[in-house]
Amino acid sequence: MTCTIRIACIISLLHTRVAGVDLTQYVNVFQGTTSGGNRFPGVVAAPFAMVKLGPDVQSGTTDAYSGYLANGSVWGFSMMHESGTGGAPKYGVVSQMPYVGSLANPLIDISQPRTAPDIGTVGYYKSSLANGVSVELAASEHAGLYQYAFPSSDVGTIVVDASHVLPSFRGLGWDQHYKGGNFSMAEDGSYEGSGTYDNGWNLSPDWTIYFCGRFSSTPTSSKSFSGNGATLTSYDTSTPVSGTQRVGGVFTFSPSNVTSRVGISYISTAKACQNLEGEIPAGTDFQSLVSQAKDRWNTEVFSKIQIETANAAGQQLLYSSMLGMFMIPSNLTGENPGWSSPEPYYSDAFTLWDTHRCHTPLFQIIEPVAYEEFIRSLIDIWRHDGYMPDARSSNFNGRTQGGSNADNVLADAYVKGVRGAVNWDDGFAAMQTDAEKTPANNNDPQAPDSSTKEGRGALPDWLTYGYITPTYTRAVSRAVEYASNDFGLYQVASGLGKTAEAATYLERSRNWRNHWNPAAASNNHSGFVVPRLANGSFVPQDPLSCGGCYWRDAYYEDVPWVYSMNMPHDVAELKTRIGGDDKFVDRIDKLFDLNIFSAGNEPGFTSPYLYNFVRGKQYKSVERSRAIGNLYNSGTGGLPGNSDAGAMESNIVWQMIGLWPLTGQTTFLILSPWFSHMTIDLGTGRTLDMSSTGGNKDTAFYIQSLKVNGQQWTQSYVTWGDVFANGGTMEYVLGPTPVDWATGDMPPSPASGDE
Template sequence: MLSRPASSAWISIAAFSAFTAAQIDYTQYVNVFQGTTNGGNRFPGVVSRPFAMVKLGPDVVSGTTDAYSGYLPGGNIFGFSLMHESGTGGAPKYGVVSQMPATNNVSNPLTDLSQGRSAADQGAVGYYRSQLSNGVVVELAASEHAGLYQYTFPSGTSPSIVVDVSHVLNSWRGLGWEQHYSKGNFTFLSDGHYEGSGTYNNGWNLSPDWTIYFCGKFSENPTSSRSFKGTGTTLVAYNTIPSVSGNERVGGVFTFGNTSIKSRVGISFLSSSQACQNLDKEIKQDTTLNSLTDKAKETWNAEAFSKIQITGASDDDTKLLYSSLLGMFLIPSNRSGENPGWRSSEPYYDDIFTFWDTHRCHTSLFQIVQPTAYEELIRSLIDVWRHDGYMPDARSSNFNGRVQGGSNADNVLADAYVKGVRGAVNWEDGFAAMQTDAEKAPANNNDPKAPDSSTKEGRGALPDWLKYGWVTPTYTRAVSRAIEYSTNDFGVHQVAAGLGKTVDADKYLNRSRNWRNHWNPDASSNNHTGFVVPRRANGSFVEQDPGSCGGCYWGDAYYEDNSWIYSMNAIHDVYTLKEFIGGDAKFVDRVNKIFDLKIFNVGNEPAFTTAYLYNFVRGEQWRSVDRSRQIAKSYTAAANGLPGNSDAGAMESNILWQMIGLWPMTGQTTFLILSPWFPSLSISLGTGKTLKITTTGGNKDTAYYVQSLKVNGQGWDKAWVSWNDIFANGGTMEFVMGDQATNWATGVLPPSPASGDV
């Protein structure tokens, strides 16, 4: 049995001070339970490498609390399954291909077999351990397409393992987003292994039936193997017939003579035979828990953690950095070669949740830390368009959905294009995919929460956007959609301009200014006038309190935030925004008020960039630094250490940018300068290129104001840098810090590319 430290135990960082970066085991600084409580919804189980298809961990039930990633700190475990998402909301997804141990002869496998825990779960990168109330210890490790369970049963018991194909994560929210089991099959093979498949539907993205196949093998032959089928908790059949299938719940029960059992399971979206091939290739009969765990640690070190190296950091900040890096790269899932929808030589990524959450700061850091995978993701998005008709704003179980606002894959493609992602990307097809979003309204999928137009893909309110240049209250989320459509159109402009499509570039640049059509200069709130509000087809504005957004949900004019926030979200047109608000002083006061009135929500993505817009006013960069440090106080590496839902790593990427001391402006090459945390931070950019950021004369907590800056050895007086300055070929940033704000950034303001025609 493999021994691993509890989640609260840490190996001292000082113990590694004599090692080179290549020798340091960065996984020792990672708390896999970061963000698993306090609404973070992060997955703490086993993910063998960034974006691995298998995510093996516990499924917990606790009253009527949704376990979005499967895990809850309290409650009963009712299975250990191979598929999960991480940091998602809405409703749980997956929790499929599960098994559950029992200590006695199982008379009815359809009844509640769940167990409490006699000790807190333990975990480390590549490893997970649960100790159940019945005395069974379950330890987990995994590869990319398979999982390894190691069971230790108490002596004197009758060890049994139940495989229930109907097992899914439940939702009790009552929104109609719960998963459904559709059908399954389960077969014993003559050599002792088993195969089968389960078909499921619905979940947060309202997907139709999808199927996952599995192949399982044990370390020894069971003393008995029984299949079962039934409805609810009522058995229809429970015997030794080799195969069962149908719409009823199906599965198998295995009983063993020994108290130590290893169970290996492979999965595939293509077939059971492919699941067996995945298993035999990745987890052989003699593979140990230790070897899989060590391989996972080596892979995460090489592909993620070693990419960012720091010196002079506290233990807490080091743990926060590397724990957050883990959370960034749990999803999406790399399912290249496992796409059941079409055959293609292109990469395939699924479990995108969602670009509405991640396009602001996650995808830009994804490109820097994982450039190869990032190019693959861009190619995958374009290939989804080729075969499904639209790029996803979100995607899970091989199905697009749900769109909360705009078609934000456009922003992601634009960000990649302007930052030089080329490789094997077909950018002509990429532009065509973006144009589909910009010109073709998707068919209505009749979402009960927003029945006015499609929430599956594309821009559901596009007919209004094309007809009026704004979105009327005919459509739900009219204002927040309009703001996002503007940034989406700016993204289309960026790629069109780069490809030399000047007519299209001009067209979409002009359309990107249409957020202005929602600006009511007479709307007033807290001594400020001018806000984006709903607008009718006849051009009149709807009276709207900018401080209210109703329920701030699917049926309202604003989604998950109010007009104070959405009025600041046209980040490609900030100079216009400043003019509309009333000039520099009023603009600074507007951002201040967002914090003073407690409108700003550190755990909600629409406000992310607002905190740093001070950089667009000379002499005010220090205010962005203050806000950055204020936001950082909401983060730790602890289980409750995220200020909100991880949102697939969006929340973790936010704090990582604070540590680096920069903020990305999505779809542009601009990075706003904040204040780095560490005496030295180096980011490996690939092909031997490095960005090195140093600070002298201050400290992260009390003397963090920029006094002066050199970029690539030259004095710097701008509150921003570009991609080409520091990332395209690497570079250096040398900060001198102090405890008093100074007016060091007296140079040219950051670009505002859509503001040429106010």
């Protein structure tokens, strides 16, 4: 939007900052739903809600990771999904599908194309099907509301299918399976049941979801069914059905408009009914649920960052990205089937490998209460399951792609002052389990050498050699991450006064150096992290190649060039090994000049901002930040890769803020803000107020000068204590050309002895 009339601009700017404004108007729920973003566009009634109600779409052999595909036929509307995940789909359970007319066999394919693109806003979703049925959806945290409009001249039929689950066609052995269920109904058409399923991307064993359904009017006909494949073995009036066959119910209605309410639970059908009646009792107004969802998202998320801008696209990108950040993990407090505990409980973490670099640091700022609960949940999972998860879904740990990155998350929380009800002695014990106890091998076919379920599967080599041999898959990338994980233990041990443990883990955090081969060379650079054998010799390695870059390779999802820059706790040592400041700058440049850097791969997230560790080069971090920002928009293809549960979205929000977090440290590298004014609500009356003058987002974004809390600032970083712990101000003057303003101390490199 270009403001040609000054008064219109002023009104727009003021409107953005008016307390209580509905910021959901700037949200595109379909951001990142195409081009591999895998975002879920359906109804999530509140941050971290258990119910994520939306369509399941099939299109040939394309995996619908979040259930949604822009093209294809809808084959159900189900209650549970994940957002932005990869690997393989998860959930898609407790499904309903409308049909027009009497249905002779509910086990056949009754999927329907859509006659128009789906419509969605925060708290609301609508699909218009080719059979003339429109389906509108709203929800609460543990229950969903379906509103059907059938063609007036036909019988309306609704099929409830307990066997419905999202499939995977990749052939990797990660597809979900329906294992069995039960279904019963009453004369008024109310019904209860459950389904049991397994697998998905985290290779979980059997897990069960219970459901409880009610309709707004009594069906003219209610029938339970069971069968195998598309073959019916039972299709009766009210007989309960159970077993390993497909089970469900078929309900027909004479009214054209039918409302269906459904509650779910991991605990029991009684708990599912309790959730339903407690959250969406009979007579609940559909629009009231939509309004409640908007209010929750406005209050708990969107209002935490207020901006002044005349840039409508920037507004849409900011708030659409904030929605994408907080759909998972799922807050399942009160819904934990594994153990009874007074602690909070969160599942659907996908994955801390993806999110620990920039998502969880922003999670703490935007949702501090939920963040403390999440930290407590990680520790409580360790108490009862033996390990903290790097990922968790359907109440089961898995998959671990690299290190034990819950250690990084706990360290980040600790150094930034998260205390509350967190038991940090137990937290450190949980971290030590990762650092000292080898998990049992779960015999993952994709990486059979060691556990991909939890912990550090390659720990025997790490403890024996101080590096990881090719005996283990992902040896080099795991070693780089184990070093970072051990730095996290050092940070918490230091804070708890455990001096011996702190010394041990600080030394271990330097073990990435044992993979450094100074003779490995590429494009006028020498020194890269490479595989190393038990006899100490290095394996020849092209620094531009990672083989398949997947589970069985030495490097996971990125190349040696990128992993050789992944030591944010030891940057001063890294610079020395690379050859000093000039070579260090040139190496970052070459990540881009040689087209090595991928904005969609998390291992490289921090690399573009390492210029801040070289005096006079902060402006290059800003240039890279702006270039990365240009890869994003609020449209359906607006993410540069898989959302990865909000990792991509948190990345762009940090670009907009103009800071970059170094997880496990209190350091934030200074970039350049996008907006003339931004206020971040830090809770308990604290704010970070950021303003800029003299520049703009696109052509005049270089810092000319900066004041922090009213004082002239000459460092290329700020700390948690400077601007977040008690709030603060950052006042930028921007311009079109670089200025050497950051003449002060460089950011710390704690593992290099430079704190």
